[in-house]
Amino acid sequence: MKNTFKLISVAIIVLCVSAFTINKTTLNEGYKIGDVAEDFSLKNVDGKMVSLSDYKDAKGFIITFTCNTCPYAVMYEDRIIALDKKYAAKGYPVIAIMPNNVSVKPDDNLDAMKQRATDKGFTFPYLIDKEQKVYPKFGATKTPHMFILQKTKKGNVVKYIGAIDDNYKDASSVTTKYVEKAVDALLQGKEVEQTETKAIGCSIKA
Amino acid sequence: MKFKTVLIILLVFASCKNEEKKAEIATNDNVVEKQIEANLDLEVYDFAGFEKFLNRDDGKIHVINFWATWCAPCVKELPYFEKLNAEYGNENVEVLLVSLDFPHLYESKLKPFIKDNKLKSKVIALDDADMNTWIPKVDETWSGSLPATIIYKNNKRKFFEQSFTFEALETEVKQFLK
Numbered sequence: 001m002k003n004t005f006k007l008i009s010v011a012i013i014v015l016c017v018s019a020f021t022i023n024k025t026t027l028n029e030g031y032k033i034g035d036v037a038e039d040f041s042l043k044n045v046d047g048k049m050v051s052l053s054d055y056k057d058a059k060g061f062i063i064t065f066t067c068n069t070c071p072y073a074v075m076y077e078d079r080i081i082a083l084d085k086k087y088a089a090k091g092y093p094v095i096a097i098m099p100n101n102v103s104v105k106p107d108d109n110l111d112a113m114k115q116r117a118t119d120k121g122f123t124f125p126y127l128i129d130k131e132q133k134v135y136p137k138f139g140a141t142k143t144p145h146m147f148i149l150q151k152t153k154k155g156n157v158v159k160y161i162g163a164i165d166d167n168y169k170d171a172s173s174v175t176t177k178y179v180e181k182a183v184d185a186l187l188q189g190k191e192v193e194q195t196e197t198k199a200i201g202c203s204i205k206a
Numbered sequence: 207m208k209f210k211t212v213l214i215i216l217l218v219f220a221s222c223k224n225e226e227k228k229a230e231i232a233t234n235d236n237v238v239e240k241q242i243e244a245n246l247d248l249e250v251y252d253f254a255g256f257e258k259f260l261n262r263d264d265g266k267i268h269v270i271n272f273w274a275t276w277c278a279p280c281v282k283e284l285p286y287f288e289k290l291n292a293e294y295g296n297e298n299v300e301v302l303l304v305s306l307d308f309p310h311l312y313e314s315k316l317k318p319f320i321k322d323n324k325l326k327s328k329v330i331a332l333d334d335a336d337m338n339t340w341i342p343k344v345d346e347t348w349s350g351s352l353p354a355t356i357i358y359k360n361n362k363r364k365f366f367e368q369s370f371t372f373e374a375l376e377t378e379v380k381q382f383l384k
Contacts (some may be wrong), residue, residue, distance in 0.1 A: 019224040019376075023218065026332055027361070070276075071276045071308065073243070085252060128283060141349040141350075141351045141367070142349060142350060142351035142352075145349075162338070163338060164335065166335065166336050166337070166338055167336070168335060169309070169335050170335075173335070178338075197338040198338050198341035198342060198349065198350045199226075199337045199338065199341070199350045200337055200341070200350045200351075200352065201275075201350050201351055202277060202351065202352065203277075203279060203353070203369075204349035204351070205279075
């Protein structure tokens, strides 16, 4: 009897500790493939607040964490504009979020973002994660960092995390367009084949 | 009058010394004499060529730092790697600075940077656009953000996707010295 009691207490302790550990890891590392992404409300360069729930007709989202100051992010700007032009009408609009601390990177402040959006003719919202609470939830670590969400009954499910394509230097030398392949698959009702990719980027300035 | 002159001279010397001591690494914005062509040889590797640096079996402690001149936190921590190289070079510690600068800026940015900051550690450039293939080969956990650092000795290795202070870097290297 005593032994059984001991065993049960040990089991309970192990369960508690492991539950805590698992929880902690999730918090630290952000969304995984298959997780439901929480909605947010962030300020756009036009001064209005934007949330995922504003997009009633969207089938999903191409979310990019990007900024003005990272050379990799800048190299991908034209390709992000092209993604929005191609997929917004099909139900997957681009939403760009600037995650950096603007006291570390003043050239990423809202005015500079506004200027950038105007100069480049961004066709999508360019939001500022002013309180820096959204990017950690996603687990974004760098710019550019892409997340594709699919709208489902249980919420916006993370379907892809990673790079835009496999050649940052030269759009014409790209052999695999990771994001396009993923969105195409989702539009055809298929599962995404390559759900995660890696690329060099600028660390997000906390 | 004489006293004043001496004082001024002393002050000038003192300020020079101070400057020398600081010897902070210049950022892109304040690199002076940019126009001077840096005539130094830069080894450039694709990942297949670079991989050997990650797997040396020579009993040395290898500290490999991935950086770029455009990466502010990388530039900030470079002096610590230089200091490590200077202070632990005799203790079998070898620092390798792997630049991920863009190839078209090697001449105008990277080489002048190496020259102006008188980098003593070995600097090489890694140019391989297929990042999704090689990043996990450096370390499975690396998301791809810079700076990143590997410390290894034979089969023992540790990977860091973070910035370092000199003290933190020294502490990690000491783990390998034991």
